[in-house]
Amino acid sequence: MIVVMRREATSEEIQHMVKRVEELGLKAHVITGTERTVIAAVGDKREETRESLESGPGVDEVVPILAPYKVASREVKPESTQVQVLGMKVGAGHLGVMAGPCSVESEEQIVASAHAVKKAGATALRGGAFKPRTSPYAFQGLKEEGLKMLATAREETGLAVVTEVMSPEDVPLVAKYADVLQIGARNMQNYRLLEAVGRTDRAILLKRGASATIDELLLAAEYILNEGNPNVMLCERGIRTFEAHTRFTLPLASVPYLKQKTHLPVVIDPSHGTGHAYLVPDMAAAAVAVGADGLIIEVHPCPEQALSDGYQSLTFEQFEATMKRCQLVANALDIGLG
């Protein structure tokens, strides 16, 4: 950490801060500049000490040098993590494709979707049984009944099942049916939930919150990893910005940035990331080109009749065309897709 003193800081204040740095178990190096003094605090203490130093007398700001996350860091584990679930491989050169409807609506709907997305090349089936909805008046999901339908679809197709869990008390139930537990963007910092899924043996798909920084995303992953579950996939699904023509802004640069910082695989969600079905095929292809380890795409037998997210869902035909486009890019860049 670098403690930057104000220009007018007194030598007493500087001495005080040196003492504080040492009390915190760090070594202090004082550097006297032409206008300001800075104190370099050396040692492996992070967030917890930073906050404390910031409120010291005469301190202008404290600049962290080390990343706040540890076990998620590529510095700690240089080789890329690959998450494997049934037939799906995500990471380390393999690109997994999770596709299916936003919500499970009926056995017929989910089984038909599973067959269609499998045929087009998907390696997992997504579908929501517990739905976090902005409005209390919107469809909230079929709950356990929906989970059973997902299990049926898995039996029929062999596809791994990806579904969201919203509350710590639902974790055992959802984990009974699902192969991958999804943490939605709204729950990225629901720490009790992160701990609960961290204690299961299911793979986790952790979605980035709409205003979360990358450091916050990696610290959320760290909550899960620290409970002993190493199978975490990160998912970029778009951030909230002033752009109004897309529902969120999907920053694909997160992929190469994350891959430099962490060993965990990175999945892109072009459906939520754009919010419009007609933008999904091009953004899916771009996600493959940028080096994503996975895609998660909303597909519905009849988007116009969907109980949720119809406007951003592809039809079976559109999904098939999207997969063909992604396959062309993946082949060109020597990426194993599907």
Add this chain to the structure above:
Amino acid sequence: MIVVMRREATSEEIQHMVKRVEELGLKAHVITGTERTVIAAVGDKREETRESLESGPGVDEVVPILAPYKVASREVKPESTQVQVLGMKVGAGHLGVMAGPCSVESEEQIVASAHAVKKAGATALRGGAFKPRTSPYAFQGLKEEGLKMLATAREETGLAVVTEVMSPEDVPLVAKYADVLQIGARNMQNYRLLEAVGRTDRAILLKRGASATIDELLLAAEYILNEGNPNVMLCERGIRTFEAHTRFTLPLASVPYLKQKTHLPVVIDPSHGTGHAYLVPDMAAAAVAVGADGLIIEVHPCPEQALSDGYQSLTFEQFEATMKRCQLVANALDIGLG
């Protein structure tokens, strides 16, 4: 709702959409413009139908006319709601002041804080026992022990106790000790938690998520109100923007905007809203001037030694000065403060 058709929409597509609107129980008015056709869909159906219409053939966009929230709306209840807890009144001409440390650290610390903030004019004591922390390595709170210390501080001062609850399963425990249950910004869309606090008889302080729209905030309030708990205070605590010199950007215009849209009282948090102690006094005075119904401010006996948020906590002396400044503004504008 207004269904805007694409310029090239065929008359078949327009007919199809008219039929869809009617199937959804709405009345359709077709308006043929010089360049486009729009269909006005009249009736009291909201979010649930909007999504569905958006994915129709030939549709460019669907523009909602009615607000998505109902019971929180001032259209439904024109008179302002006042939340009363022990001696504190928030709303309808009264400005409540909640102050205290970020975290409860010891009985001595919390009791001293309670006495100090009461003397300066606060009407409630804030203090965290369950702390949602970005990093799993940071101090997570004293939990039940902390709640007991808050109860002791209430006994000694008569101040109402405001404290955060993070998980549905903790609600009964926290409600046993607290007068006001705080929902943190990270949990604003933790719907199971909103439902759980909605089933208690405690007042609720609902913080706006850092990237939540005002509609989303009011819909989150609606989750609580719908469970039968009418004592909801909304709290603006800053949004995430590109500004880096403050931790969040505190948009005080939320106050007059919200007061037009909802009958619920609006509290301002200048501590999280700026992230720097030296910005708090001026922003607190501005919050009074803009018409806020309450303030929530972090105060610590010794910010430099605080286990969390020291950089944004006021000392007792700074808080006293801040309250004097707020009192001057409140008097000038005829607002009952404290």
Add this chain to the structure above:
Amino acid sequence: MIVVMRREATSEEIQHMVKRVEELGLKAHVITGTERTVIAAVGDKREETRESLESGPGVDEVVPILAPYKVASREVKPESTQVQVLGMKVGAGHLGVMAGPCSVESEEQIVASAHAVKKAGATALRGGAFKPRTSPYAFQGLKEEGLKMLATAREETGLAVVTEVMSPEDVPLVAKYADVLQIGARNMQNYRLLEAVGRTDRAILLKRGASATIDELLLAAEYILNEGNPNVMLCERGIRTFEAHTRFTLPLASVPYLKQKTHLPVVIDPSHGTGHAYLVPDMAAAAVAVGADGLIIEVHPCPEQALSDGYQSLTFEQFEATMKRCQLVANALDIGLG
């Protein structure tokens, strides 16, 4: 336009607004909903009337239906515009590549860069002679001397020259040497400058402002088009958001969105869009996959010695590798690159 009246609007207010709509030369349709009345105002008047209606008595909001731009719109000209400059084709299935240093620093530097980028597959040379710099203390460019060096580089390689113009009075000078006049992001709404370049016969590369909406970008293009210059290329170079690990956030979804709304070609700038050289190759490949019509990339013989933007400039070797990767994607998707 749809004029949405407040719930409590009186019938007098509604009548007043109907009259106002008609005074503005539009036809008014009144639709009485279950909760509110809306007035559909039909006819081809846009921004100018919207503002006026918004301040009417009893009006809640005015929702535009028609886009505010006209000649840039694909509705007006359905076929894609291709901009051709010397050997470069941008748009309508051809992807042009403009590459070179941020600033022209010496004849040696710019000529060497021109040869290197041409060899790697670029079709135009970029280089700044007039540099808009955030700080008045930073290098401001070689001005006319730099323009002459660019012309020399063109003579030696045949590459078209792309360079920025910052002020209306510099337009004749810059147009004398350059093939493509670049309008920088900071000047996207410098209307006198837009008009000045609109009166030249040079192709224009119009960069999106860091907080401009897409509508504002297209209206800026409209200022140029309206002066009689049809050769406008739009350039997405990233928007300002809360993301701090990249200098700007590069929303590639702008490409398919823009291509639906306008016939003008869309160029991506992954150098400014990320601000870090190591993120450029992957984002360039993604830009090709998403359907961009052009790329503009910063390349420098020795980024560490560059007088500006070294941190985001590729070396010759890195650029060559980037072009190979882009070529693979372009071939796979049947796009003519270079």
Add this chain to the structure above:
Amino acid sequence: MIVVMRREATSEEIQHMVKRVEELGLKAHVITGTERTVIAAVGDKREETRESLESGPGVDEVVPILAPYKVASREVKPESTQVQVLGMKVGAGHLGVMAGPCSVESEEQIVASAHAVKKAGATALRGGAFKPRTSPYAFQGLKEEGLKMLATAREETGLAVVTEVMSPEDVPLVAKYADVLQIGARNMQNYRLLEAVGRTDRAILLKRGASATIDELLLAAEYILNEGNPNVMLCERGIRTFEAHTRFTLPLASVPYLKQKTHLPVVIDPSHGTGHAYLVPDMAAAAVAVGADGLIIEVHPCPEQALSDGYQSLTFEQFEATMKRCQLVANALDIGLG
């Protein structure tokens, strides 16, 4: 500056960077941490060297310690600057109020406005003669004719005239009629324009760009100050964020933050900062309470008939009420208003 090396940086790379730091005229201190090495570069070089060091081998990032601006800095001039124009004082305990219509539309309109705002307590008249409009189809201002009307209004009322200038070549003309030259938000980084107004002896009102950082605003001021014009007022008029219920987000915390960093006065524009007339009175009072040195407010005899910005303009009566509210707050806090 602090040069942070990557964890895997070699000792050769570290030595290389030490040499680079010294070549740039700075002194290098190497600090070897438990995980990384950092190099403190001491001396008074700023932006220009930072960029250069960032692209060095093995460098992770470069953290600046000194602010990039100099003459605008309060470190250089600790006492607050007061700008005086005719009867208006802005800064150092005095709050100036500039009010009037968005656009000058007729002599009658501007003279009536001048009388009305003067009577209510304003100290300067604002009014646009050259209007930067997002759309080329919108009203562009009366130009010199409008300037003459402003001069007439000044003669009749004695109020100082504040009006925008959009292009370097218009500076002499506008300076002939105006007392304060306004640089609009869109032109904050139009450096040729900043230099041109810096060479006049008129006071300057420099508006913050909608996505400009505070450092960028102060560097823009520095362009003006460096030309020899010390009479610069900064104006916060809102930033672009995801908030859609206000046109911009007005961060009042900019006031105390700026006052710590710079000696220049800070003006608040609640009209553009909110975009809705009904939000202006409360935000104006809040601006006074937060410590602003000036206000600039749009007022129109008949907002509904205004040729621009009617939706955010106050009527004469609303402005009078707003001024009364501001006066109450100013009196309470001992601020000289008007």
